[in-house]
Amino acid sequence: MPDVDGPAERPEDPGAGILRPPTGMFHGDRTAVPKDLSGRLWVFLTRPEDVQEELWRRRPAAAG
Incomplete structure (x- = not known):
């Protein structure tokens, strides 16, 4: 998917939701x-x- 931000910010139906934002x-x-x-x-x-x-291997350690 080229853009996860757009679709994730606007669930179309009431009751749908975002469990983890982009x-x-x-x-x-x-x-x-x-x-x-x-x-x-x-x-x-x-x-x-x-x-x-x-x-890639160093980043998790740097994040905390």
Whole structure:
């Protein structure tokens, strides 16, 4: 998905919701987790940054 921010910010039906708003992850992905009216969880994902493995392994430790 090219843009996780747009769809995640505007659930179309009352009762739908966002369990995790769009978030940049240490491994380079940007994800959002919405829930639909039937209770299904979805994961919207895009990769705005290609992270080299060496940096990918160091980022979680740097985050805390």
